[in-house]
Every structure is written in structure tokens, then in C-alpha cells.
Amino acid sequence: MNEASPNRLSSTAGVPTARPRSRLGALRDSDLWQSFVASRLVVAAALLTTLLVGAAFLAPLIAPHNPYDLKSLELIDADRPPAWEEGGDARFLLGTDDQGRDILSTIMYGTRASLMIGICSVLLAVAIGLSLGLWAGYAGGRIDAAIMRVADVQLTFPAILTALLIDGVALAIFKRYTFEGGKFWILVMAIGLSYWVQYARTVRGVTLVERDKEYVQAARLIGIGPMKIMFQHILPNVLGPVLVLATINLALAIITEATLSFLGVGLPPTEPSLGTMIQVGNKYLFSGSWWMVAFPGLTLALLAVAVNLLGDWLRDALNPKLR
Amino acid sequence: MLAFAIRRLFEALMVMLAVALIAFALFRYVGDPVNQMVGQDATLADRAELRRHLGLDDPVIVQFGRFVSHAVRFDFGISYQLKQSVTGMIAERFPATFELALAAALFAVVFGIPMGVYTGIYRDSWLSKVFLTVSLIGISLPTFLIGILLIYLFAVKLGWFSSFGRGEVITVGFWRTGLLTISGLKALVLPAITLGLFQMTLITRLVRAEMLEVLRTDYIKFARARGLSDRAINFGHALRNTLVPVITIIGLQLGLIIAFAIITESVFQWPGMGLMFIQAVQNADIPVMAAYLLLVAFLFVLINLIVDLVYVRIDPRIRIYSKGTG
Numbered sequence: 001m002n003e004a005s006p007n008r009l010s011s012t013a014g015v016p017t018a019r020p021r022s023r024l025g026a027l028r029d030s031d032l033w034q035s036f037v038a039s040r041l042v043v044a045a046a047l048l049t050t051l052l053v054g055a056a057f058l059a060p061l062i063a064p065h066n067p068y069d070l071k072s073l074e075l076i077d078a079d080r081p082p083a084w085e086e087g088g089d090a091r092f093l094l095g096t097d098d099q100g101r102d103i104l105s106t107i108m109y110g111t112r113a114s115l116m117i118g119i120c121s122v123l124l125a126v127a128i129g130l131s132l133g134l135w136a137g138y139a140g141g142r143i144d145a146a147i148m149r150v151a152d153v154q155l156t157f158p159a160i161l162t163a164l165l166i167d168g169v170a171l172a173i174f175k176r177y178t179f180e181g182g183k184f185w186i187l188v189m190a191i192g193l194s195y196w197v198q199y200a201r202t203v204r205g206v207t208l209v210e211r212d213k214e215y216v217q218a219a220r221l222i223g224i225g226p227m228k229i230m231f232q233h234i235l236p237n238v239l240g241p242v243l244v245l246a247t248i249n250l251a252l253a254i255i256t257e258a259t260l261s262f263l264g265v266g267l268p269p270t271e272p273s274l275g276t277m278i279q280v281g282n283k284y285l286f287s288g289s290w291w292m293v294a295f296p297g298l299t300l301a302l303l304a305v306a307v308n309l310l311g312d313w314l315r316d317a318l319n320p321k322l323r
Numbered sequence: 324m325l326a327f328a329i330r331r332l333f334e335a336l337m338v339m340l341a342v343a344l345i346a347f348a349l350f351r352y353v354g355d356p357v358n359q360m361v362g363q364d365a366t367l368a369d370r371a372e373l374r375r376h377l378g379l380d381d382p383v384i385v386q387f388g389r390f391v392s393h394a395v396r397f398d399f400g401i402s403y404q405l406k407q408s409v410t411g412m413i414a415e416r417f418p419a420t421f422e423l424a425l426a427a428a429l430f431a432v433v434f435g436i437p438m439g440v441y442t443g444i445y446r447d448s449w450l451s452k453v454f455l456t457v458s459l460i461g462i463s464l465p466t467f468l469i470g471i472l473l474i475y476l477f478a479v480k481l482g483w484f485s486s487f488g489r490g491e492v493i494t495v496g497f498w499r500t501g502l503l504t505i506s507g508l509k510a511l512v513l514p515a516i517t518l519g520l521f522q523m524t525l526i527t528r529l530v531r532a533e534m535l536e537v538l539r540t541d542y543i544k545f546a547r548a549r550g551l552s553d554r555a556i557n558f559g560h561a562l563r564n565t566l567v568p569v570i571t572i573i574g575l576q577l578g579l580i581i582a583f584a585i586i587t588e589s590v591f592q593w594p595g596m597g598l599m600f601i602q603a604v605q606n607a608d609i610p611v612m613a614a615y616l617l618l619v620a621f622l623f624v625l626i627n628l629i630v631d632l633v634y635v636r637i638d639p640r641i642r643i644y645s646k647g648t649g
Contacts, residue, residue, distance in 0.1 A: 153338050156623050158582040168604030168612055169349060255465045262467045263589050263601050282471055282590075286479060293475075297468050305463045 035317045045309035052303050056115050059108035067106040068271065082291050095291040097277070098284060103291060106272060107299050113273040114300070117187050118254040122246050124192030125253075129199025130242065134230045136200065137207025148204070151197045159194040163256055166190040167265050183267055191256050195249055199242060206238040240318055248311035251304050258300055274300040331631055335624045340391075342620040346613035347390045350400075351383075399614035404606045409614045412599060418498050419489055420595030423587070424580045426511050427519035432573065435523040439530025443538065444557055455531075458524035466583055470517040470590035477513060485510045487592050518587040522576050529572055533565035574630040578623045 055062070080096040082103075094103040136147040154162065167190040174182060210216060211234070219229050260266040261275030262282075269280055274296045281292030381389075393399070399409035438458075442451040461469070478486035489510050492499045500507070537543065538561055546556045585597035592598065596615060603611035 153341060156338065156578075156627060157620070158579050161582045161585070161619065164585065164601075164604060165612070165616065168607070171604070172607035172609065251463075259465055259467060259586060262465075263586065263604075265601070265604050278468070278471065285471065285475060288479075290475065293471060297471065301464055301468060304465065305460075308463050 035313070039313065042309060042313045045306040045313075048302060048306040049310060052111060052299070052306070053115060055108050056111035059105070059112050063102075063105040063108045065102040065105040067101045067109050081289075094295050095289075097280060097292050103277075103295050106277060107274070107296055110272050110274045110277050110296060111299060111303065113184075113267060113271065114254050114257055114275070114303070117184065117191070117257045117267075117273065118250050120188045121191035121195070121253045121257070122250050124188060125195040125249065126199055126242060126246055128192065129196035130203050130235075130238070132196070133200040133203025133238075134207055134234060137204040138211055138226065138230050138234065140208075140211075144204070147200065151200055154194075155197050159252075160256060160259060162194040163190045163260060164263070164265065166193055167260055171265060183271075187257055187260060187266055190260070191253050194256070195253065198245055198249070202241050202245060203238045206241065207234055210234045210237050244311065244315045244318055247314050248308070251307040251311060254300075254307065255304055274303075328632060331628055335628050338624050339617075339620060342617060343391055343394060344387070346394075346616050347387050349616075350390065350609055350613045351386065394614075394617055399617075400610040402603075402608055402611050404603070404608040404611070409610050412611065413596060413614060413618065415499075416594060416596045416599050418500060419593060420581070420584055420588070420597060422500065423511065423514055423518060423593060423595060424577070424584055426515035427580055427584075427587075428522065428573070428577065430515050430519035431522035431526055431576075435526030436530055436569070438523075439527040440534060440557065440562060442527065443531040443534025443561075446535070454527065458527050461520045461524035462528075466517060466521065466586045467590050469520055470513070470587060473513050473517055474590070483509075484512045486513060489594060514587050514591045514593050517590065518580060518583055521583065522573075522580060525576065526569065526573065529569055530562075530565055533568060534561055537561045537564050571630055571634060574626060574633070578626050581619060581622060 060066075080100075082095040094107070096102055097106065132147050132151075136144040167186060170186040170189065174186065207230075216229060216233060219233055224233075257266060257273060258275030258278070261273050262279045264279060267273045267276050269276055272280070277296035278293050278300070281289070281294075281296065284292050397410050399413075401407065402409050402412060405412065438454045442454050445451055474486040477483050485506065487510075489507060492507060493504060494500075543556060543560060546560055551559075581597075584593075584595060585601055587593065588595045588597035589601050596618075599611060600615045602608070603615065
């Protein structure tokens with residue numbers, strides 16, 4: 001893929017290829033970057049994502065309040081509208097929730113929780129899907145048939161249902177042993193185990209092709225073990241499509257987490273994610289406290305749309321057929 | 324054809340058995356069924372008696388066999404939470420979910436296909452761009468957010484529709500329907516739109532893509548050269564040829580509608596099976612979870628089977644392929 005790019009560039013953009021370039025220059029001339037700046041929508045999505053991710057991960061430093069610190073909460077501050085509305089308070093820019101927590105700060109911490117769960121569960125799904133896909137594709141035969149059979153069965157059901165079920169079972173099992181951050185890992189497990197199939201199928205497909213190529217045969221001939229062949233020789237060839245899938249699935253994982261939390265089987269209100277905030281705010285919608293649900297909802301929507309746009313762009317930009 | 328059908332049927336049976344095994348393991352090993360059924364003050368002798376009565380001392384394989392034979396007769400035991408028969412609970416809630424899913428699918432098809440045709444024919448008109456933007460939003464936003472938005476706009480602000488429950492229901496035989504009363508229909512509007520929106524956008528995009536593809540083909544050009552009216556070409560020739568994949572997708576989407584009904588029912592407090600399931604998950608009510616799992620698996624396997632078989636009828640290429648391999 002990379003070998004072909006200088007030629008194409010010189011023919012389309014007229015960039016001379018012979019000139020020695022710095023790393024940065026190489027990035028600027030690459031067609032990934034070209035297609036990136038070509039679309040204003042993608043640049044906007046990237047900026048928005050950076051802003052949201054930045055605000056989320058710097059939350060302990062820049063958030064005006066700490067929503068986890070229960071001592072700082074005053075019930076007299078509860079249910080305040082945003083600062084610009086009548087009855088608003090300048091200390092709470094976007095208003096407060098039913099317990100007097102600052103909405104803006106809680107959104108920052110909540111986005112952090114949503115992103116962390118999203119990223120961890122995607123990593124888990126990639127780890128499972130990648131390993132099983134490599135194994136199925138490389139070993140072939142019965143192992144392949146067994147793994148793909150399981151994948152097929154799981155694919156029959158929508159991922160959200162699988163995630164709900166795993167979540168429910170885990171909650172039932174661990175009900176008595178609630179430990180710090182336990183809900184977090186239950187969610188990561190539930191979402192990660194629901195989305196591995198796509199990766200396994202993609203990786204298996206590529207592995208089936210790569211397995212019969214000469215470099216793999218050569219590696220096998222000189223006595224390199226199957227583990228090393230799979231992870232060191234074949235793995236680099238499947239990373240491209242896996243990266244694209246992972247970006248698109250990150251948006252999906254964030255939405256799934258929000259959905260589970262909204263349904264009341266995700267993060268508890270004491271350590272809220274965006275979904276939990278929307279669930280809590282939803283109860284107060286009829287009493288007119290629209291800000292409790294509107295701002296977390298908007299954040300979630302923007303985050304999902306922005307990450308989705310980035311994933312779509314990455315898919316098209318890395319797909320040689322579409323260029 | 325027959326061999327293909329039998330093989331598919333066998334595969335479907337295997338899937339159902341696998342799901343039954345998961346459901347059984349859930350029922351048997353997650354929490355102690357006896358502890359859930361007796362009160363705090365039951366004696367050890369009482370517990371042992373109940374264990375024997377439930378057959379929990381038998382070999383696991385016998386228990387599994389009994390579980391399957393009960394499940395085949397729609398006997399899923401007693402709910403831990405409500406102390407009612409699970410089958411009765413499902414029978415009570417099934418009509419609500421069915422009517423909601425039907426209304427949602429209807430909404431998706433009735434709006435999705437014309438929008439897809441329009442955006443396929445008039446690619447660059449502003450209305451097409453509006454439709455496509457709406458469909459992008461429909462695909463990106465989580466279902467529950469759309470539901471909340473609709474509730475806020477049409478129930479809280481405008482007060483047009485109700486946002487809670489099913490409204491008045493009328494019992495026809497064993498079926499409690501909300502379709503025959505004004506308040507029932509009004510209560511159906513918002514949940515059906517929420518549930519159907521994702522499917523609608525999917526159908527719009529699919530029909531549009533297929534239309535774009537078909538309108539480029541030679542026989543459409545030939546039809547134009549023959550001087551047929553635009554209407555005859557667009558609907559008589561183009562749309563008809565796009566419908567096979569569309570019907571398949573709609574069929575497969577029925578399963579997704581049932582899954583997403585959990586979320587929609589939760590947002591609108593719609594008294595269907597999805598709400599029952601989510602309450603069961605929250606309360607670790609294993610018999611209800613196991614029954615719902617089996618029921619949904621059955622529906623999914625059935626839908627997949629039907630779609631597969633219908634596809635074979637429609638598309639002769641699959642028939643030849645399956646003859647070649649099996």
C-alpha cells in the first residue's frame with residue numbers, strides 16, 4: 001500500500017517525490033493527510049473529538065467542581081437551571097442535577113468514564129477477535145470450523161442483547177461481591193465480549209490468504225513456531241482493517257455503554273457516565289428540568305457522531321478501491 | 324432444495340440447543356434456585372424437600388433434559404421477583420411488544436421506501452439532502468436519546484401524544500390490544516417512531532443505493548429509449564428490481580426491532596416483554612431472563628430460517644450453489 005503512494009501522489013497532486021523530506025513533510029504529503037484536510041467535516045469532527053477527549057481526560061484539573069466529592073455537595077444547590085436562565089447561579093454554568101452536582105463538571109467526568117469504558121471494551125474485543133481470528137485462519141480445519149460456528153451463532157443476535165445478557169448475569173453473580181470499580185469492569189467485559197465477532201471474521205479472512213504466501217512458508221521451513229508466525233509475521237498485515245473497525249466500533253461501544261447505563265444496569269449514579277446522567281435527568285424531564293438531560297445528551301450525540309465520522313473517513317481513506 | 328432446507332433446519336436446532344444450554348446453566352448455577360424460592364425462616368429439612376421436589380439432586384444431564392422438555396411446552400418456572408408463572412407473564416406482555424414492533428416496522432417501510440426512491444431518483448435536490456441528513460442523524464444517535472427528544476417535544480412541550488404506557492386497552496379473546504382506542508393509538512405513535520427510525524434510515528439508504536445501481540443498467544436505458552414514461556421506468560422497472568435485497572434486510576431487521584424494543588419500552592414505560600426483561604436483569608430474576616433468552620433466540624432462528632428459505636426460492640443461484648456443495 002505504501003509503495004504505491006508516491007507515484008499516485010506525483011500524478012495527482014504534482015508533488016515531486018525525489019526531494020528528501022522530513023518526517024513532518026512526509027506526513028503532509030501522504031494521501032491520508034491530503035484526504036483529511038480535503039474534507040472540512042472530518043476536520044471539524046477531529047477538532048470536536050479532541051476537545052471532548054481533552055476535556056474528559058483533564059477533568060480533574062480543569063473541572064470547576066468534583067462530582068465524586070460528596071462532601072462538597074449542597075442540597076440547596078440542587079435542581080438549578082443553567083447560569084443564563086432565571087434562578088441560575090454563576091458557579092454552575094450548565095446548572096445542577098437533583099443532588100446539587102454541577103452538570104458541566106459531571107459531564108466532564110462522565111465523558112471520561114464513557115470513553116474509558118469504550119476504549120477498554122474495544123481493546124478487549126480486538127484482543128479476543130484478533131487472537132481467535134488468527135488461530136482460526138492459521139490452524140484451519142476443525143478449530144476454524146468450531147470458532148467460526150460460535151461466531152455465527154453470536155452474530156445471529158444483536159450485540160446490544162448479548163451485552164445486556166452478559167451484564168445481567170455478571171451482576172447476578174457478583175451481586176454479593178461489590179468491589180470498587182467492579183461495575184466498570186463488568187461493563188467492559190459485557191461490551192467487549194459482544195463485539196469480538198467482526199474482528200475475528202476480518203482477521204481470519206486475511207490470515208487465510210496470508211497463510212499460503214511464500215514468506216509464511218519460508219518462515220515455517222526455517223523452523224519458526226506457529227505463535228511467532230501468527231503474531232509477528234501475519235499480524236502486521238491485518239492491522240489496517242482492524243484499526244478501521246476499531247474506530248467505528250468505538251462509537252458503537254460508547255453508545256452501548258450509554259444505553260446499558262441508561263437502562264439502569266451500567267454505572268451507578270454515584271460514579272456517573274453520560275448514560276447514567278441521561279437516565280437520572282430523564283426522570284426530571286416532566287418537571288421542566290430539561291438541562292439535566294439536554295447537556296449530557298448533546299455531549300453523547302456529538303461524541304458519537306464525531307467518532308463515527310472519523311471512522312467513516314478512515315475506512316474510505318484506507319480503502320484503495322475507493323481512491 | 325429439500326436437502327438445503329433440512330440442513331438449515333438441523334443447524335437451527337443446534338443453535339436452539341446451544342442457547343437452551345446457556346439458559347439452563349444460568350438457571351441452575353447463577354444463584355441458588357432454592358434460596359430464591361423459600362423464605363428466610365425455612366428449615367434445612369424444608370429446603371432439602373424442595374430440592375428433591377425440584378429435582379435438583381438428579382444428574383445434570385437429566386436436569387437439562389427436563390429443562391428442555393419443560394421449555395418445549397412453554398413452562399419456564401416461577402419468577403423469583405413476582406412469584407408468578409413466567410409463561411403467564413410473557414403471554415400478558417407479548418401483545419404489547421408485538422403491536423409496537425409491527426407499528427415500528429410499518430412506519431419504517433411506509434416512510435423508508437418512498438424516501439429511498441426519491442433520493443435515488445433526484446440525487447441532488449435539496450429535499451434529498453434533507454432526507455439523507457435526517458437519516459445520518461437517525462443512524463448515529465442512540466435510540467433512547469431520540470425517544471427522550473421526542474418525549475420532550477411532543478409530550479412535554481406540545482402535549483400532542485402521551486409518553487407513558489399503552490393508554491386504554493381492550494381485551495379481544497386473550498389478546499389485549501391498544502389499537503382500538505384513541506388513547507391507545509396516541510400512546511403508540513412516539514414509541515413506534517422511536518423504534519422504527521433506525522430501520523427507516525437503513526431502508527432509505529439501502530433503497531437509494533439499489534436505485535442508483537439499477538438506474539445505471541442497460542435495461543433501464545433501453546426502457547427510456549423505448550419512450551416509456553418516467554413513472555413506469557422508476558416504479559415498474561427500477562423499484563421492482565431493488566426489492567429482493569430490501570425484503571431480506573427487512574426480514575432480518577425484525578430481530579433487531581425486538582432487541583431495540585427493550586430500549587424503547589424502557590424509555591416509554593411500555594408494558595411489553597422488553598421492559599419485563601430489563602426489570603428481570605435489574606433484579607437478577609433468572610427464570611425470566613432464561614425464558615426471554617430462549618424466546619428471542621427462537622424468534623431469531625425462525626426469522627433467519629425463513630429468510631434463508633425464501634431467498635432460495637427467489638434467487639436460483641443459491642439453489643445451484645447448495646446443490647454443488649451439499
